[in-house]
Amino acid sequence: MNLPSDYWQTLRLTLALAASTTALLLVLGLPLAYGLAHTRSRLRPLAEALVSMPLVLPPTVIGFYLLLAFSDSTAFGRFLIERLGLSLNFTFPGILVGSLVYSLPFMVQPLQAGFRQLPRSLTEAAYMLGKSRLTTLWRVLLPNMKPALLNGAVLTFAHTLGEFGMVLMLGGSLPGRTRVASIAIYDEVQSLHYDQANAYALTLVALAFAILVGLYWFTKRAAARLS
Amino acid sequence: MIDFHLTKALHTAAGPRTLDVRLTLAPGELVALSGPSGAGKTTLLRLLAGLDRPESGFLRVAGQAWYDDARRQWLPPQRRPLGFVFQDYALFPNMTVRENLAFAASGQPAAPQIVADLLELLELTELAPRRPAALSGGQQQRVALARALARRPRLLLLDEPLAALDLPTRLRLQAALATIHQQFNLTTVLISHDPAEIARLADRVVELELGQVRRVGPPLVPPAPATVAGRVLAVLAGGQLRVQLPGGAAVTVSGVAAAGDEVALAVEIARTL
Numbered sequence A: 001m002n003l004p005s006d007y008w009q010t011l012r013l014t015l016a017l018a019a020s021t022t023a024l025l026l027v028l029g030l031p032l033a034y035g036l037a038h039t040r041s042r043l044r045p046l047a048e049a050l051v052s053m054p055l056v057l058p059p060t061v062i063g064f065y066l067l068l069a070f071s072d073s074t075a076f077g078r079f080l081i082e083r084l085g086l087s088l089n090f091t092f093p094g095i096l097v098g099s100l101v102y103s104l105p106f107m108v109q110p111l112q113a114g115f116r117q118l119p120r121s122l123t124e125a126a127y128m129l130g131k132s133r134l135t136t137l138w139r140v141l142l143p144n145m146k147p148a149l150l151n152g153a154v155l156t157f158a159h160t161l162g163e164f165g166m167v168l169m170l171g172g173s174l175p176g177r178t179r180v181a182s183i184a185i186y187d188e189v190q191s192l193h194y195d196q197a198n199a200y201a202l203t204l205v206a207l208a209f210a211i212l213v214g215l216y217w218f219t220k221r222a223a224a225r226l227s
Numbered sequence B: 001m002i003d004f005h006l007t008k009a010l011h012t013a014a015g016p017r018t019l020d021v022r023l024t025l026a027p028g029e030l031v032a033l034s035g036p037s038g039a040g041k042t043t044l045l046r047l048l049a050g051l052d053r054p055e056s057g058f059l060r061v062a063g064q065a066w067y068d069d070a071r072r073q074w075l076p077p078q079r080r081p082l083g084f085v086f087q088d089y090a091l092f093p094n095m096t097v098r099e100n101l102a103f104a105a106s107g108q109p110a111a112p113q114i115v116a117d118l119l120e121l122l123e124l125t126e127l128a129p130r131r132p133a134a135l136s137g138g139q140q141q142r143v144a145l146a147r148a149l150a151r152r153p154r155l156l157l158l159d160e161p162l163a164a165l166d167l168p169t170r171l172r173l174q175a176a177l178a179t180i181h182q183q184f185n186l187t188t189v190l191i192s193h194d195p196a197e198i199a200r201l202a203d204r205v206v207e208l209e210l211g212q213v214r215r216v217g218p219p220l221v222p223p224a225p226a227t228v229a230g231r232v233l234a235v236l237a238g239g240q241l242r243v244q245l246p247g248g249a250a251v252t253v254s255g256v257a258a259a260g261d262e263v264a265l266a267v268e269i270a271r272t273l
Helices: A007-038 A044-056 A059-070 A075-083 A092-117 A120-128 A133-161 A165-171 A181-190 A194-226 B041-049 B097-105 B111-121 B137-149 B167-183 B195-201
Strands: B002-012 B015-025 B030-034 B056-061 B064-068 B082-085 B155-158 B187-191 B204-209 B212-217 B227-236 B240-244 B250-254 B262-266
Touching: A007 A044, A007 A092, A007 A133, A007 A181, A007 A194, A044 A092, A059 A075, A059 A092, A059 A165, A092 A133, A092 A165, A120 A133, A120 B082, A133 A194, A165 A181, A181 A194, B002 B041, B015 B041, B015 B204, B015 B212, B030 B041, B030 B195, B041 B082, B041 B155, B041 B187, B082 B137, B097 B111, B097 B137, B111 B137, B137 B167, B167 B187, B167 B195, B167 B262, B227 B250, B240 B262
Parallel strands: B030 B187, B030 B204, B082 B155, B155 B187
Antiparallel strands: B002 B015, B002 B056, B056 B064, B204 B212, B227 B240, B227 B262, B240 B250
């Protein structure tokens, strides 16, 4: 099988997008999940619905609205472009912002479930030992929800690998900038290069399988160790 | 000296009630909280610890206001120098026994020495490298007690610490608790349902019912002795013994002895109301 000429470039871009999305969502998703798991606010269902919207919306809808938001036809877009010098449409940072929105529930939901699963007395026991919230989170809560952390990270990574409609809307198919593997497959098939489409498709199948096997293997091991 | 008057809404099986307790504890006193479930025992303990917020009243410990509704004073739970033993022990599953204690003692001078002393005192040295999941209930209880002492508190709060344990373990831990209460110069509040335990440990008992104090006073001595003598009639299969009691009746118990031996049976006193 002949590898497409820009195979490695496309693969690097795809992995870079998935890795940066996962890293940023870990940082952004943790406080969000912690807040959602612990709040007693009546607005919680509203916040949960907002976080979960990307699960049910077609990715093209997210892509479409972000495309508008980043363009100079809206006040927000003009603010980004003129004040901050950020032209996000058809760029890597643009599709990165898009995939943060798109993959948000895949990070927040497992983390929120992870926080809820921990007995409240663990947090309270740490408080009784004079520990701050941050120390409690870092030394007690997070180490006891490693499976949830891994689950969130892996699902986010894998889900971002497979993202298509949002990237197509917001990023188009610029080689080396926004052309990720899923887009490349579509392009190659359009040009009847089935062989080259197959190279990308097979890579994604292998990657997704390896990631999921790794996840389930680790989860099983972690469960055996803690019980 | 601990002086408080605390109120909070309670949701009991008999409908909404108000927990309303006013009490003064002398330094070095061991007070048992007793009463039917839903009486507000755990809630009162959590109010003292600052894990729940009272609706009104005050709480002064050794002259310092931990809570005063009128003056809008509130000391967060992290800054209250007390030890708390949870009913489910709440040991940190990711840490070994030693790490649980070290985490608790960290930030104090001579923390490693404190940890070593507590391990020794509660006979945990051999269990130090184990994680909580690999310990029995009684062992977990000892770790929880050691951890609560690691910050050298003057006030110790225990939420039914021994309820889930079998009788021999419970008796051993009661003895340990009494020693520790003395040795660490503690004021202790203990929730217990067991009249024998209360009689053995407590200076005073506070009986709660539906959020109100029903009785404060010395513990009532339970009506039956805690042990009874017997003679082993036969050794049965599976570690069981057939034992004759003084009245002539025979019972089957588990244990190790030879036929004809005189043995002492521990008697668990059923809860009297």
